[in-house]
Amino acid sequence: xxxxxxxxxxxxxxxxxxxxxxxxxxxxxxxxxxIDSQMAALFAQAEASLxxxxxxxxxxxxxxxxxxxxxxxxxxxxxxxxxxxPGTAPSRACxxxxxxxxxxxxxxxxxxxxxxxxx
Numbered sequence: 001x002x003x004x005x006x007x008x009x010x011x012x013x014x015x016x017x018x019x020x021x022x023x024x025x026x027x028x029x030x031x032x033x034x035i036d037s038q039m040a041a042l043f044a045q046a047e048a049s050l051x052x053x054x055x056x057x058x059x060x061x062x063x064x065x066x067x068x069x070x071x072x073x074x075x076x077x078x079x080x081x082x083x084x085x086p087g088t089a090p091s092r093a094c095x096x097x098x099x100x101x102x103x104x105x106x107x108x109x110x111x112x113x114x115x116x117x118x119x
Contacts, residue, residue, distance in 0.1 A: 001114060004118055006052055015049055017118040019067050021061070022053045031103035035072045038105050039079035054115020057083065060090040064109040066097035072105055 007014035015024040026045045028038035050056050065075060073094070080089070090111075099107055 003021050015053060017053055017114045020114050020119045021112040022050075022055065022110075022112045022118065024049050024112075025107060026100070026110065027099070027104055027107045031101055035075045035105050036079060038045070039076060042106070042108060043083050044110070049110070050112060053112070054117055058085070058088045059113040060110060062091045062093075062111045062112060065092060065094040066099060066107040067094055068097065068099060068105050068111075070096055076106065 001019050004017040005013035005015075006017070012025075015022055017023075026042045026049065027100075028041045029045065030037055030041045033041070047057060050059070065076070067073060076094075097107070
């Protein structure tokens with residue numbers, strides 16, 4: 001089976017798809033922003049990544065959230081709940097973590113079902 005790598009670089013690919021399952025990670029482009037802005041940016045980026053593989057947020061299978069401070073969890077959860085239609089949220093894990101850029105408040109690793117072009 002073919003492994004599809006979208007925008008492969010030396011250290012990572014933006015998206016990797018194998019056997020119809022896509023893996024990608026998003027960090028907020030607006031690193032100096034508050035949690036609400038970082039969440040909005042991250043979700044917009046995730047939607048763009050999903051579109052690249054013929055998918056959308058209803059086809060997310062799981063998300064691992066890396067959060068720098070659990071006091072941010074209520075705001076993160078509010079944004080999460082608003083992003084998903086009822087009954088469409090994937091499984092998820094939330095881990096407290098130190099991230100590569102000290103301005104990042106969170107990072108998310110996504111697993112999604114890709115569109116038919118990536119089966």
